[in-house]
Structure formats: C-alpha cells, structure tokens
Amino acid sequence: MNKTIINRSPLVLLCLIVNSVFAQQIIKGKVLDENNQPIPAAVVEIKGLNSSVLTNEYGSFEFEELAPQAYSVKASSLGYQSQIKKINLTKHSNVLTFRLVETYENLNTVVVTGTFDSRKQLESSTSVSVLNNDELSKLVPRGTADLLRNIPGTFTDASAGEVFTKVYSRGVSASAEDDLGWYYTSLQEDGLPVSLMQHSYFGPDLFYRSDVTTERVEAIRGGSSAITAMNAPGGIYNFISLNKTESFGGQAQLTSGIQGDNNAYHKVELALNGDLGNNWFYNVGGHFRQDEGARNVDFTFSKGGQVKANIIKKNDSGYFKFYAKYLNDKTNRWNGVTAKNWNNPTAVYGQDFNTTSQLLPSINASIPDGRNATGTSYNSFNPSQGVLAKDIVGGFDFSQKLGNDWNLKNNIKLSHKSANWQTTISNAFVSLSNPLAYFITGAGFPIGKVVFKDANTGATLAQVDNSGSLAEEEKDRTFNYIDGSLPNDALLGAAGWYKDTKATEIMDQLVVNKKWENHNFNTGLDFGYSNTNHYTQSSFVFATYENNPRNMVVTLENPGEPVIALSDKNGVSNYGGLIFEKAEATLFQSAVFVNDLWDINEQFQLDAGLRFENIYHKGDKYRAEPFSQAGGFDGDSQTDYDNGLLRPNGTVDAFDFNYHYLSYSLGLNYKVNSDLVLFGRYSKGNKAPEFDYYFNNFTNVPIPKKGEVQNIQQYEFGVKYDAKNFYVSATNFISILENIGTTNFEFDGTNGTIFYTPTQYNSSRTLGTEIESMYQPFDFLRFNLNGVIQDATSNDWTIYDAGGTVDTSDDSIVRFDDQTLPFNPSLMFNFKTTYLRDNFYTFFDTQYMGKRYGNIANGFELPSYFTFDLGAGYNFTKNLELSVNVTNLFNSDGLANFFGPNSFGGNANQATPEFVTNNPDQNFIVVPILPRGIFAKVNYTF
Incomplete structure (x- = not known):
C-alpha cells in the first residue's frame, strides 16, 4: 500500500501543481484617460464570460481564477469611447493598460481662450465651448464657418463657400451683414489673430484652413473677449494646432466625395509628430x-x-x-x-x-x-x-x-x-x-x-x-x-x-x-x-x-x-x-x-x-x-x-x-x-x-x-x-x-x-x-x-x-x-x-x-x-x-x-x-x- 502511494505521488504532485497554476491565472491592469489620469468606476468585462469589475479610485482592476486561454477584455466608462484588447494567458500575471479617449467634452475640460491663463470650463465665468480632436475627426466641414456651426449659439453663413463667410453671436452682428462677416469676432490660430486688418473682400477666413494639424477649437461668445482679444468684443474662435510632445506618431487622411450635381471633392491630409531627443x-x-x-x-x-x-x-x-x-x-x-x-x-x-x-x-x-x-x-x-x-x-x-x-x-x-x-x-x-x-x-x-x-x-x-x-x-x-x-x-x-x-x-x-x-x-x-x-x-x-x-x-x-x-x-x-x-x-x-x-x-x-x-x-x-x-x-x-x-x-x-x-x-x-x-x-x-x-x-x-x-x-x-x-x-x-x-x-x-x-x-x-x-x-x-x-x-x-x-x-x-x-x-x-x-x-x-x-x-x-x-x-x-x-x-x-x-x-x-x-x-x-x-x-x- 505504501508502494502504491509512493508510485502515485509524482502524478498527484503534478496534478496539484497544474491545478494550482490554472486556478491562479489573473488579469490585472489600469484604465486611464489620455492624460494618464485614472478613471475610477470604469467597467471592465471579459467578453464571452459573465464577469465584470469596476476600477477603484486609482483606475485599477483585477480578474482572478482564469483558465489559460485567449480573452477579449473591454473597458468602458460614460463619457469615453470603449476599448477592447485581446490577451492570451500564458503566464501567472497578465497586465493590461487601457487609455480611453473622451467621447464628449465635459465642463472639466481645460481651456486657454478668453482668459490669460489655463482654467476649466466649469471654473470660467464665460460662455466657452470646445470642439476636440475626436469631434473634429467626425466632421467634413466645407470651410471655417461651416465648421463653426457646431459651436452653440453661433450664427454662421457659409452659403458663399469656404470664404466670404459670416460668423457672429448674440446680436453683435450689424456691421457683419455685408462683406465683413467677421467684423466683431477674432479668428485666431494658436492664440493670435489670423489677420489684423479687415475690409471689403479681405477677411481672416481667406487665410485659414482647418485640417488634421488642428488639435481642437475653443470658442468664446462675447464676454471676456472685450479684454482678451484685439478689437474683437464679439467673440473669439481659436484654432489650436497640434503640440504633441511624445514619440513618433501622426495620422494620414484621405477624403473623397461628391457635392451637388456629382461634383468631385478630394483632400489629402498628413500630420506627423515625434521626439528629436534632448527634450x-x-x-x-x-x-x-x-x-x-x-x-x-x-x-x-x-x-x-x-x-x-x-x-x-x-x-x-x-x-x-x-x-x-x-x-x-x-x-x-x-x-x-x-x-x-x-x-x-x-x-x-x-x-x-x-x-x-x-x-x-x-x-x-x-x-x-x-x-x-x-x-x-x-x-x-x-x-x-x-x-x-x-x-x-x-x-x-x-x-x-x-x-x-x-x-x-x-x-x-x-x-x-x-x-x-x-x-x-x-x-x-x-x-x-x-x-x-x-x-x-x-x-x-x-x-x-x-x-x-x-x-x-x-x-x-x-x-x-x-x-x-x-x-x-x-x-x-x-x-x-x-x-x-x-x-x-x-x-x-x-x-x-x-x-x-x-x-x-x-x-x-x-x-x-x-x-x-x-x-x-x-x-x-x-x-x-x-x-x-x-x-x-x-x-x-x-x-x-x-x-x-x-x-x-x-x-x-x-x-x-x-x-x-x-x-x-x-x-x-x-x-x-x-x-x-x-x-x-x-x-x-x-x-x-x-x-x-x-x-x-x-x-x-x-x-x-x-x-x-x-x-x-x-x-x-x-x-x-x-x-x-x-x-x-x-x-x-x-x-x-x-x-x-x-x-x-x-x-x-x-x-x-x-x-x-x-x-x-x-x-x-x-x-x-x-x-x-x-x-x-x-x-x-x-x-x-x-x-x-x-x-x-x-x-x-x-x-x-x-x-x-x-x-x-x-x-x-x-x-x-x-x-x-x-x-x-x-x-x-x-x-x-x-x-x-x-x-x-x-x-x-x-x-x-x-x-x-x-x-x-x-x-x-x-x-x-x-x-x-x-x-x-x-x-x-x-x-x-x-x-x-x-x-x-x-x-x-x-x-x-x-x-x-x-x-x-x-x-x-x-x-x-x-x-x-x-x-x-x-x-x-x-x-x-x-x-x-x-x-x-x-x-x-x-x-x-x-x-x-x-x-x-x-x-x-x-x-x-x-x-x-x-x-x-x-x-x-x-x-x-x-x-x-x-x-x-x-x-x-x-x-x-x-x-x-x-x-x-x-x-x-x-x-x-x-x-x-x-x-x-x-x-x-x-x-x-x-x-x-x-x-x-x-x-x-x-
């Protein structure tokens, strides 16, 4: 009997080891936003299994007792675009990091327009709006004014096309009815006016085009533009360019289409960013x-x-x-x-x-x-x-x-x-x-x-x-x-x-x-x-x-x-x-x-x-x-x-x-x-x-x-x-x-x-x-x-x-x-x-x-x-x-x-x-x- 036990002990030991490994397979990780800040209470679920957890205050999560196989893990949170990552469990600890992109701009977004410093929208005593990169990527604007119709409270007339347009709000408009459609407002690029001078058929929209090099648009209607803009009390529309400081990246974009009576439209865009070394x-x-x-x-x-x-x-x-x-x-x-x-x-x-x-x-x-x-x-x-x-x-x-x-x-x-x-x-x-x-x-x-x-x-x-x-x-x-x-x-x-x-x-x-x-x-x-x-x-x-x-x-x-x-x-x-x-x-x-x-x-x-x-x-x-x-x-x-x-x-x-x-x-x-x-x-x-x-x-x-x-x-x-x-x-x-x-x-x-x-x-x-x-x-x-x-x-x-x-x-x-x-x-x-x-x-x-x-x-x-x-x-x-x-x-x-x-x-x-x-x-x-x-x-x- 003792011999039997001795002969079986290696097999039992191997089974115990294998079972122990199988029982202790885990997936853990963090859910962060684009600025590497934790997202608490995000939902993380393993697709195909009835298993989900919420992240803690540090954005961390963990799944235990998983079989060693391939899984699809999804992270989601209100206000962010869901993300799925695939993982094949081959070792004891498997770490995933999710970085979720905001699907809307909330009022905690930091803005720099209409103020001399950076502050959150919620903390700004102004009516300021933001179109972020995610929102811009889903649009095909036919000109600057056409894009700005997505700004609340803004009247835009883009009927003339890309230029010769009108943009104003809150009835601050009377002198912008003819051919000076930006009369009261400042069209800005990275915080400075596109042009200082306006007159008939010579307006700032002649000299600005939005493309994938634009990171976001910030807009302020009236208010503090009276003290933060140059001769533009009616508002500021600030197009902020990409300023990424990270390793190589970018995007290439091709747009083709037809307008009106099947008239062709083609646009090729490219943006690249990278690290040159030494900061x-x-x-x-x-x-x-x-x-x-x-x-x-x-x-x-x-x-x-x-x-x-x-x-x-x-x-x-x-x-x-x-x-x-x-x-x-x-x-x-x-x-x-x-x-x-x-x-x-x-x-x-x-x-x-x-x-x-x-x-x-x-x-x-x-x-x-x-x-x-x-x-x-x-x-x-x-x-x-x-x-x-x-x-x-x-x-x-x-x-x-x-x-x-x-x-x-x-x-x-x-x-x-x-x-x-x-x-x-x-x-x-x-x-x-x-x-x-x-x-x-x-x-x-x-x-x-x-x-x-x-x-x-x-x-x-x-x-x-x-x-x-x-x-x-x-x-x-x-x-x-x-x-x-x-x-x-x-x-x-x-x-x-x-x-x-x-x-x-x-x-x-x-x-x-x-x-x-x-x-x-x-x-x-x-x-x-x-x-x-x-x-x-x-x-x-x-x-x-x-x-x-x-x-x-x-x-x-x-x-x-x-x-x-x-x-x-x-x-x-x-x-x-x-x-x-x-x-x-x-x-x-x-x-x-x-x-x-x-x-x-x-x-x-x-x-x-x-x-x-x-x-x-x-x-x-x-x-x-x-x-x-x-x-x-x-x-x-x-x-x-x-x-x-x-x-x-x-x-x-x-x-x-x-x-x-x-x-x-x-x-x-x-x-x-x-x-x-x-x-x-x-x-x-x-x-x-x-x-x-x-x-x-x-x-x-x-x-x-x-x-x-x-x-x-x-x-x-x-x-x-x-x-x-x-x-x-x-x-x-x-x-x-x-x-x-x-x-x-x-x-x-x-x-x-x-x-x-x-x-x-x-x-x-x-x-x-x-x-x-x-x-x-x-x-x-x-x-x-x-x-x-x-x-x-x-x-x-x-x-x-x-x-x-x-x-x-x-x-x-x-x-x-x-x-x-x-x-x-x-x-x-x-x-x-x-x-x-x-x-x-x-x-x-x-x-x-x-x-x-x-x-x-x-x-x-x-x-x-x-x-x-x-x-x-x-x-x-x-x-x-x-x-x-x-x-x-x-x-x-x-x-x-x-x-x-x-x-x-x-x-x-x-x-x-x-x-x-x-x-x-x-x-x-x-x-x-x-x-x-x-x-x-x-x-x-x-």
Whole structure:
C-alpha cells in the first residue's frame, strides 16, 4: 500500500501543481484617460464570460481564477469611447493598460481662450465651448464657418463657400451683414489673430484652413473677449494646432466625395509628430485639396493647400516653440440665385437652389491697369481664379516659470499675406429693353443694330434693334430681334471684379502672471502692425442670362457705318470703368491689460479685467478720373470698350486718425458644489472702425473725419452643471450696441457709377438664452442639444436712401426704429444623436435655422429650414478607420442670405414693406445653403 502511494505521488504532485497554476491565472491592469489620469468606476468585462469589475479610485482592476486561454477584455466608462484588447494567458500575471479617449467634452475640460491663463470650463465665468480632436475627426466641414456651426449659439453663413463667410453671436452682428462677416469676432490660430486688418473682400477666413494639424477649437461668445482679444468684443474662435510632445506618431487622411450635381471633392491630409531627443519635439503636417465645387461651373472651384510645422523645446521651467505656416490656396465664392414670390421664394428662369451659380466662365483677358498713370501695364483677368490667397507665417512662442510663482509668456508672429481676386460680382437680370444693357459699356451712343456672338464658338446668337430702349418711360421701352434670340431676353448683369491686396503684419502678446495667496494676477501687452496696399477695379462683362452663362462678343453694326466693338474678344467691356479703389495704409495697434482672478473663498471667485487699447490708422486714398484720350485707351475709335478706364487724377486724400478706448469686464462665479456653478458677467467693449470705412466710402472726396467707435455692452448670467453622464451650460444674455456704422452698395444707372452711401450710425439691443448640453445614458449612446432663443431689435436706426442716383439732391434718410435685426433668427438649435459600440460609431445631426429678416426694414423674411447630417465610421484596426459623412442629407432648400431686388447694383434695404407690396412679381436675389455632399474618409494613425 505504501508502494502504491509512493508510485502515485509524482502524478498527484503534478496534478496539484497544474491545478494550482490554472486556478491562479489573473488579469490585472489600469484604465486611464489620455492624460494618464485614472478613471475610477470604469467597467471592465471579459467578453464571452459573465464577469465584470469596476476600477477603484486609482483606475485599477483585477480578474482572478482564469483558465489559460485567449480573452477579449473591454473597458468602458460614460463619457469615453470603449476599448477592447485581446490577451492570451500564458503566464501567472497578465497586465493590461487601457487609455480611453473622451467621447464628449465635459465642463472639466481645460481651456486657454478668453482668459490669460489655463482654467476649466466649469471654473470660467464665460460662455466657452470646445470642439476636440475626436469631434473634429467626425466632421467634413466645407470651410471655417461651416465648421463653426457646431459651436452653440453661433450664427454662421457659409452659403458663399469656404470664404466670404459670416460668423457672429448674440446680436453683435450689424456691421457683419455685408462683406465683413467677421467684423466683431477674432479668428485666431494658436492664440493670435489670423489677420489684423479687415475690409471689403479681405477677411481672416481667406487665410485659414482647418485640417488634421488642428488639435481642437475653443470658442468664446462675447464676454471676456472685450479684454482678451484685439478689437474683437464679439467673440473669439481659436484654432489650436497640434503640440504633441511624445514619440513618433501622426495620422494620414484621405477624403473623397461628391457635392451637388456629382461634383468631385478630394483632400489629402498628413500630420506627423515625434521626439528629436534632448527634450526637442516636432509637429509637421498640412493638406492639399481639389474641389470641383458644390454648384455647377466650368472650372475647378478650389485648389491648393498648406504646410504647417512647429518645433518645441521643453525644460523644467516651461517650453520654447518655433512655428511656421505656408498657405497657397485658390478658391472662390458663390453668387446668389434669382427667385420670385416674396412669401415662398422659388427659383425662376430655370435656375435651381442646389446647382445654379451664374459665375462667369473661364477666360483669359488682359485689362489695362488703372494704377499706372501712363497706361502701359495690364492685369490678367480670369474669373475662374476666384481668390488666390497666400500667407507666409513665422512665429516664436514661449512660456517660462521665473520662480516665486511668477510666469512669463510671449507669442510673436510675422506674416506676409496676399489676396488676388478675379471673380464675378452681381448676377442681375438686365433686360435687352433696358438702355443700361448697352450704355454700361462706356460707349458713346450704342444704339441701333447690336450683334451678340458666342465668345467661344464665334456663332451669332442674336441681332437686336435696341432703338426702342430710349423711351422716356420704363414701361414704354422695347427692343426687337432682327435675327436669333438670347436666353430669357436678357443679359447677365455681371462685373469682372479684380482686387489685389497685400499686407505685411507683426503681432505680439506678452503676459506676465503672478500667483499669490488667493489671487491669480495677469498683466501684459498686445501689439500689432499691418502695412497694406490695396487696389480694386471692375469691368462689365457681356454674358447670357442662364444657369451656365456664356460670354459674348458684342458689336454695333449700323448700316453704312463702321463696326464698333462694344466688347473685346472675351466679352469684357468698359475696361476698369465701374470701380476704382487705390490706397496704401498702415495700422498700429497696442493695448495694455490687467486681469485678476480672486478666490474670495471656496465658493466665490471674482474675475476682473481692464484693457486700454489704442489703434492708429494712417494712409492715402487716390482719386480717379476716366482715361482721357481720343479713341480710348488704345486710341482706336472703333473699340468702344476701353473709353472709361479709371486711373489716378493726381489728388490724394490722406487719413491720419487715432482711436483709443477703455474696455473692462467683471465676472463672478459661485460654486454651489463640485458639479454646479452659477456665474454672471458684465462687459463693456469697443469696436474701432475697420479699413472699409476709408476704402469704400468718400469716392473722389476728402475723408472729413474719423469713424465712430462702436460701444458694446454685454450682460450674462448662467448656470453650469456637470455630472458623470450629463452636463448643461445655459446663459441668459443682453447685448447693447451703439454707434453701429452702416452703408449701402448702390448703382447709378444713368452714368454707370457704383458707390457706397454715407455711413449712418445706429444702435440695437438683443436679449436671449443659449444652451449647450449633453446626456449620455449609456456608454454607447449620447445626445447633444444646443441652441439659442433671442430677440434682436433696433433702437435708433436710419438708412441713407440715395434714390438710385449718385446725385445727392434726391437723397433722403429713412428711420427704422424698433425693427427686428436682420439675419438674427429668434430660434436656432442643433440636436445630435451619437451611437458608439466597440469599433463602430454613427451619428445623426438635426439643425434648425429659424426665420430671419433680410433687411432692417423687415420687408422680406427668409424662411426657416432644417438640415440633416449623417455619419458613420468603423475602426478595422487600432490604426485604420473608414468613415462616411453626408451633409445636408435631404438637400434642403434653405436660404442663408438676401441681396435685394434683381437689378444691377441692387441692395437688400431696397426691399421695404412698401416696395414688396407694390412689386409682388418682382424677382430678387437669395443665396441658398450648400447642397448635399457625400464624403468617404480613410484615416490611418501611426
């Protein structure tokens, strides 16, 4: 018996050892966030087994008594994207580390915009929002403004495309209605403005493109922007670039899609980062894009890209960063579409809200350069170019601790910008019975037999007897076809717009920070310098009035008389005779600021700041006169298209004005508990005039005085609540604006003069409530709701009525007090549902834009509309993701803008209630939102 026991003992011992090993197999590890901070109460489960645990306060977890086989382990937590890791148990201890990516930005996110230091959203007495990298990666924005429509409470008009856009909030909008859509707001890149200077067709959105080099977007609506931004009291939209300091990584992304009528879109993006050793790090990337356009044109609408880079040196006291950008991008902007029916706008003349552009086709013309007094140089003109924007940027940013709780930060940037516009302005209906169709050429007396030929084929399209167009009464004016016909019996009232602007800029912000006891004190300096030269000329272009206009060569062929050319071979006429603007200017901008964040006790926090700003404008504006020479510019009496060229007449109007003002802001936070905060803020901001005040006004007259500084008061009271699976930020606000400068773009048909009316100074008041919220009942399902309810009205408002002529004897001033401010909806909101499960996500986004008046007269109301976006993505591996996005899923016919009655040089304010009542069949110009786009995106993470 003893022998039996002895013989069996090795087998028993082996079984005991094996059983012991099997019984004690474990998996343990940690669940961390992207900043390596523990995530407590995260759920960790082994798929296929009914086994799950919660992480402790240190983010740790452990499973015991597991069989030695392969497992899939999933970690999840509300507010984070779930992650699965596979493991094969081959040893006693198996360790897993999960790093979960946030699926939403909660109110504990640290922000740097609208403040001189870093602080959590929950602790900031401002309305600040964040779009993080995860959210940005799920979007396919068609331009900067299109991306910012995801910011709560922000009105964006991206109907023109990537540029020529509008962005504002809280009724701080009146001077941003025309072609300075960023008038009150600061578009920033890494904490400094993209551009210091704005004027007609020269705004900051020309020089910024978002791509995978953008880490996040921070946005502040009003409030403390009065003391933290340079001449931008209406808000800050700060695009923050990648600043990773880790081992090699990055991502490559390819986006392809179709828009509108199956027009192609392609974009390639790349971002790389890595460690150079000795605490030096680099980030480099950029993109290249080719876009056929959301609407139909006969040329590539957008083409170009950018390269960005930074090099960072970290030390024990902070960092030093060198950065650079080169942008070289050609894009364009969309004109409006003709509609009828004031109560229910419907496209007419065979046009379509989704596909019609009415941009002139590609040509290669040479137009005399009006800047040259001797008249020996030419400007190449091709309206398919749109705007060629270039920006060369270099900068140096550093932050260093100086000891004893002192910190010094400085960011300086140099840039050289250029914007060359060659595009189409106006797409008005000009009847062949209208004498303007012929006299706008600048010709002497273009009456008789007029012949229209296709500029590309040379085929005769029509011969017209226009002698009946000279009848005194408009109702009696006629024309007769001698042969053929033109579409819709009309010309496209279009002008060739050439604008050449260059600016060299330097800007710097210095901040000194000191912390002691309960105070966080900041003081510093802002400095900006911009030197610019600016030139604009415009010429008439003969084209057919149809969806895809054709340029026409036009001649006057009266029997027995010489043939007179009313256009050149491309259809261009009245060379440089419609508009002339030539100016050089310098901007000096400086500010001193102080700000103190005082922790009064554990619950109360006071945030107070002052900013004294000085802005100096100096420059010269040149007067013009027609080129005076027999036979016009070329001396040939049979070419009547070059008789009106405008050039300097030798008189220069100088301006030399200084603007200075004090802005201040006072905010109070009350911390009810760790999750609930109440806040209030009063801000008194100011807005100095932009250079459009000098460039657009005072045509051929002295500049009599400086512009008025707008005064902007803003009141805010809000609540912020942040729970584990829910957050909400709600803000009540009042905005009061005074000294709002407004002017109209006008055309005098009797002499072909385009001009701006004298500036009127007005006031307005807006009150409302905006909300930003998120609810995530399960780790796989999230709901976002944000929006604004507001009432925006004029207090004391006048419009200068030029009577349709440049002659001041028929002018008048019309009052529009207590009217609803145009382009400010009483309600707009976004509701987004997101589903996330393992490696898959999908979202459905509903956006509502309420009714908006198209002018201060409240004569025409743009209808409300919904748009719907759909997206989905799947991670095939931890590196490879494929996604699909559909914007404007149902091709909604939303209208974003209104240009007034369909007439050459018409403007929105002409459509008063009386005008609409008296002209029920009048056509008018509206600008639709962008049509549907379908995009597929492949992203590979290194």
